[in-house]
Each structure stands twice: as structure tokens, then as C-alpha cells.
Amino acid sequence: MKILKLLLSIYIVFNSNFSFTQNSPAPIKLVQFVLSPNHSDWNYNLKEEALVKITVLKYGVPIPNTEITYELGNDQMTPDKSGTLTLKSGIGEINIGTLKQPGFRQLKVKTTIDGHTYKNQIKIGFSPFNIKPTVEIPKDFDTFWQQAIESNKSIPSQPVITYKPEYSTPTVDVYLVRLQNYKKGKFIFGYLSKPKDHKKHPVLFHPPGAGVKKIHPVTAFANQGFISFTTEIHGINPELTMKDYKNISNAIGDYWSINLDDKDQYYYKSVYLGCLRAIDFLTSLPEFDGKNVVVTGGSQGGALSIVTAALDKRVTAVSAFYPALCDNSGYVNHRAGGWPHMFSSKYQFATPEKLNTMQYYDVVNFAKRIHIPGFYSTGYNDNTCAPTSVLSAFNSINAKKEIVITPISGHWRFSETNEKSIKWLKQTCAID
Known part of the structure; x- marks a missing residue:
């Protein structure tokens, strides 16, 4: 009897595991x-x-x-x-x-x-193209950022560049890069991807989406003719283990709320300055063509793309998908604000000090300062970066711009939109 029960349990386990392994996730709902x-x-x-x-x-x-x-x-x-x-x-x-x-x-x-x-x-x-932002702009906005940029220049970047053969391909060389930023001993990391043809190329900065998570090398831009740099923002070496990242993420928590009541110490200050440090690095490379500097990213990366394009006059084109951090004060004006919804009822963060700080970091106020061509995209069904907030920023841009709206999209985009973005960037940089 014991043997029969054992055989029966083995049969059940085997068949349940076999059924699981043979079942691919359905691409649609029943x-x-x-x-x-x-x-x-x-x-x-x-x-x-x-x-x-x-x-x-x-x-x-x-x-x-x-x-x-x-x-x-x-x-x-x-x-x-x-x-x-x-x-x-x-x-x-x-x-x-x-x-x-x-x-x-x-x-x-x-x-x-x-x-x-x-x-x-x-x-x-x-x-929707008449939506106006709710966020106000501080009178010393430009002075604040100019002083921050000048102060950051006193911190040497001291780049450490390590070739990564395991990520390189027959056409692209990949390197792990560490740059000092904001304070001595504080760093940002990223993966540099360069075409192997030893020719001059446009450079492309690719900031990350939200979260404390591992970044990975991106060789696709290099295959399209760009020298690209994909970064993280938290000063964490991407070669750490997933377990390490999980522990660090748990320790940091909602990083976007750290020092939100102090504009000089707010978490994103070093992040925004780190984006300019990335441009410093890219434009220092001997393979840089000397004229074309582009930035592109989605969500938090879309926000950082707009911020970089506004703060750094070396940037010549920007491509941003559903940018975060737009019109954050929308919630205190009875309408949707951007990710991370810091002033929604969920967090109860809408104090005068925090609202004041966010005026210096809201993407809308950077969008107003863009003077270069831009490609933008969003979807109406996005609940992470609500279209009300995204269009508040897009409508504030007074430069040559175009937008691809796929209204059915949530917080994601179609491959066709990616292809349009790459085509636009290549045309802007005159890449054949």
C-alpha cells in the first residue's frame, strides 16, 4: 500500500510539473x-x-x-x-x-x-493639445541650476572604463564605465557601446526608467551608428547580484521622496547633474563626431532626457517616451499629476516645502527651456505617466517637435513607434 501511494504521488508530481512546463503563457485573455x-x-x-x-x-x-x-x-x-x-x-x-x-x-x-x-x-x-500645466516656475530656477552645474564641475569625473568581452559582439565593443559625480566618492555607472569600425559617430545618452534595478548593455543603438551610453542613477555597480540589488532597493525605498522638502539636498539633484556628467563623458570620446549629441529614454528615462536636453546646450536632439515627473502639482489642482504621483492622496506629501522643492525638478519647467528638435510619444491609457501630465509638458515645448500618440497604449510602446524614433534620430544626425 505504501509503495502504491508513493507511485501515485510521483505520478501526480510528474504530471503536474510536465503540464506546467508544457504550458506557455497565453498572449491574450480568454x-x-x-x-x-x-x-x-x-x-x-x-x-x-x-x-x-x-x-x-x-x-x-x-x-x-x-x-x-x-x-x-x-x-x-x-x-x-x-x-x-x-x-x-x-x-x-x-x-x-x-x-x-x-x-x-x-x-x-x-x-x-x-x-x-x-x-x-x-x-x-x-x-488635449490645449492642456496647460499647473506647476509654477520659481524666479531663481535658472540661477539654481546654473550654480549647481558650476559646483559639480569642481568634482572630477575620474572615469574608470573596463572592456567587457562577454557583452561585446562582432560589430560592437561594450565597456563598463564608472564616473564620479556630485560628491567625491559618489559615482554613477553605465555601459558604453561603440561600433567597432573606428569611425566618428554621433553620441547617444540613454538614461534609465524608474526603480533600483540592474541595467544591461544595449548594443542596438551602436548597430544603428551611435556611440551609446546606458546608465543607472543610484551609484550601484550593475555587476552586483540580483539579491544584492533587491536588498539595496529595500533599503533605499521610495528614493524619489528622499529630502523632498529641501531643494538643495533632494535625491534627484545628483541624478540630474549625473546626466550632464554622462554628456561630459560621451563628448570626450575620440570617436565622437564633434556635433551630434542625442538623448533618449522612456518614463523616468524620458523625464531625464528632457531635463538633459534643457540643461546641456551640447545636446542637439531629444527623443522622449511618456516622460515621468511632469506637472506633479496636478493632484493639488484636482487633476492627474505625473509619476510618482507624490502629491496624490496616496502619499499625503503635499506640504508647502515639498511643493516648492518639486518646482525646481518638475519636467514641465525644463520642457519650457528646450530649444532643439524633439520626438515624443505617449499613450492615452497610461496610468503610470498619465497623459494629462505628459501633454502638460509636451504642450509647454516651444521648439520644433513631433509626437506619436498611440491612444490604446498603456505604459508601454509599440515596436513601430521605436522604429519611428530611431529613424527620426538617424535623420536628425544625418546617419545613412
Whole structure:
């Protein structure tokens, strides 16, 4: 009997493991919501009501008599209306209202079928290219940053460059780089990728997205003709283990809140200055073509791209995707602010001191100082970097600019948008 039980347990374990290993994650949901506004670009005029068609599909076919719950409200705000709706043919429609001021309305829908819950959302723009920022700009904004930049110049960068054959390819050499920044003994790290042809090339700075996490070498830009530098911002060697990174991340916590009540000691001060240090390094390389300096990144990296382009006159072009840290004071003005939503009700951080500090670091105030060509992109369904905040920054730019909006996108982008960005950067730098 014991042997029979043992064989049975082995059989169960083997088959459960076999089933797991043979099951690839499904690329789509079994049940899908399709939300379709009656304007194909998802944009409406002020006071114009928006209608959203709702379809619930299983195997691509509408499910009859589906009951859904829904919530309506302004972008990232508390819903102002909720309810239930039965889709008799699996298809229905909701009027999500309108706005009297430029912004976004958000519809969230949910249904439960066979014990599984399915959700979706859609955000509709009302005169989105007329959205104005709420953040004010301090009178000494330019003086503050000029003094910070001059002070940082007294700290030698002392670059340490280490060739990394394990990351290099037949066409690209990769190096681990350490640069001193902000204070003696404080560093930033990054991976430098250079084409192996020994020719002159444009340089490209690639700042990171948010978080305390390992960065990895990026050779794709070098394969397109750029000398690229992908960095981290926390002074952590990317060759540490994942366990080390997890421990450090837990110790640092919400780094964006560190010293938020002191503009001179705020965490992002060294980060912004570190971006300029990266440009110092790139433009010092003998393979630099001497004229083309571009920056590109997404989310926090998009924010840092705009900041770098505003502060460093050597930068000649910027490409930023759904930038973070835009119009952070939106929440105290009853509308969405940018990541990390520091002044939302979640954190209760909206003290006068913290609001004042953030004026010196808000991406909107840097966007107003951009005078070079720019490529930008965002999606309306982004809840991390809300479109209200992103367009507050984009609308503040008074330079040659273009934007690719894929409204269905959340906090991600399509490969087609990446391709457009690279093509734009190459054309801007006259790379064949």
C-alpha cells in the first residue's frame, strides 16, 4: 500500500510539473473587452460628449447577456459615476460625458465570467493639445541650476572604463564605465557601446526608467551608428547580484521622496547633474563626431532626457517616451499629476516645502527651456505617466517637435513607434 501511494504521488508530481512546463503563457485573455470610441483618434472638442462602444468577446464572438460594472471619472481622479450594464447581445454603449476644460475622461469596465474577472479601461482626450500645466516656475530656477552645474564641475569625473568581452559582439565593443559625480566618492555607472569600425559617430545618452534595478548593455543603438551610453542613477555597480540589488532597493525605498522638502539636498539633484556628467563623458570620446549629441529614454528615462536636453546646450536632439515627473502639482489642482504621483492622496506629501522643492525638478519647467528638435510619444491609457501630465509638458515645448500618440497604449510602446524614433534620430544626425 505504501509503495502504491508513493507511485501515485510521483505520478501526480510528474504530471503536474510536465503540464506546467508544457504550458506557455497565453498572449491574450480568454475573454476580451473591446472599447471603441466614436472618434477614431480618441480626441473630442470641449463640451462634446464621447460615446464608447463596449464589446465582450470569447473566441472572438460577442457573449450575450454579459453583465458589466463600470466607473467613470477624470484621468486618475475618484470616479464620479458608477453602475452596471447588461449587454444583451454582448455589445453595448456608454456615454462617458464631456469636459469644459482640456483633459481626459476615463472609463473602467469589469466583468466576471466562470469565476474569472476581466477588466479594461479607456481614456478619452478633450482638446488635449490645449492642456496647460499647473506647476509654477520659481524666479531663481535658472540661477539654481546654473550654480549647481558650476559646483559639480569642481568634482572630477575620474572615469574608470573596463572592456567587457562577454557583452561585446562582432560589430560592437561594450565597456563598463564608472564616473564620479556630485560628491567625491559618489559615482554613477553605465555601459558604453561603440561600433567597432573606428569611425566618428554621433553620441547617444540613454538614461534609465524608474526603480533600483540592474541595467544591461544595449548594443542596438551602436548597430544603428551611435556611440551609446546606458546608465543607472543610484551609484550601484550593475555587476552586483540580483539579491544584492533587491536588498539595496529595500533599503533605499521610495528614493524619489528622499529630502523632498529641501531643494538643495533632494535625491534627484545628483541624478540630474549625473546626466550632464554622462554628456561630459560621451563628448570626450575620440570617436565622437564633434556635433551630434542625442538623448533618449522612456518614463523616468524620458523625464531625464528632457531635463538633459534643457540643461546641456551640447545636446542637439531629444527623443522622449511618456516622460515621468511632469506637472506633479496636478493632484493639488484636482487633476492627474505625473509619476510618482507624490502629491496624490496616496502619499499625503503635499506640504508647502515639498511643493516648492518639486518646482525646481518638475519636467514641465525644463520642457519650457528646450530649444532643439524633439520626438515624443505617449499613450492615452497610461496610468503610470498619465497623459494629462505628459501633454502638460509636451504642450509647454516651444521648439520644433513631433509626437506619436498611440491612444490604446498603456505604459508601454509599440515596436513601430521605436522604429519611428530611431529613424527620426538617424535623420536628425544625418546617419545613412
